[in-house]
Amino acid sequence: MIEILYDHIGVYNYETDQFENEAQKEEFAEQINNILRAYKEGYYLEPTNGFIMQIPNGALREQLEYDGSDLPDSVYEQLATATEMYYRFDANLEQKKKAINILADILESEREEVKDTLNAEYEVPKNEHDKLIFGIVNGYNIRHNRADQKNDYSKEIWYDWMMQYYTSVIIAFYKLKNKYTDIDF
Incomplete structure (x- = not known):
């Protein structure tokens, strides 16, 4: 109301x-x-x-107040939608899971560029970032719903971490992308 x-x-x-x-x-x-x-x-x-x-805590409040100036409009809209789904006062675990999935999908559509951009700033084997980013959602029953995925864990705790992690990765990726390509959205 x-x-x-x-x-x-x-x-x-x-x-x-x-x-x-x-x-x-x-x-x-x-x-x-x-x-x-x-x-x-x-x-x-x-x-x-x-x-x-x-x-929220201070770091989370900063994420929530982020104006999206470094993001394309479509990505900002997806990020805002996921944020609203996740942080609504009445959100259940399934809604939170779907919000995390939206964030992973943002990164999935830019997967190769995410690898290149993150490596431009921090030299590690190219697939290390990829394993970190997608290993979570692919291994913990956020996407794909396979029998070999972990499903017995403290979702109410780990979902908070996943939401903040993926939001941070998206924002960092687009800021770095803009830095290295001088693109304004």
Whole structure:
């Protein structure tokens, strides 16, 4: 309900004949966050995406507030979708798994370039990064759903790590890609 209010709050300016909502959204988020912080372990309305989530640590907050300036629009949209799916206050393990899968798919579509770009900055055998990045999702029942994948582990703990890891890899990859190719998205 709070998220719906946030999405639709605003005022109609009769002088400009336009619906205005930026200032109203900002004020609403500030006021509602004062209440949400005190609820259980603490929650807040994330103003960039407009959804309620548990209060994260500082590093995670930086990831969530990332503006996507180094990313192509389609990648930023996928990243934002995965973030919203994962960090919603009512997300279950299956939704979190799907969010991690979205992030892995972003990297999969750039797999060869990810190898080259990461190696341009940090010299290791070319496939080491690949094994690190894709070994997790391919070995821990995030993708492919094979019998040889690990399925008996503390998902509620490891999914948090995977989500933050893949988000960080995506952001780092595109920042490095821009550095070495001077491409602005």
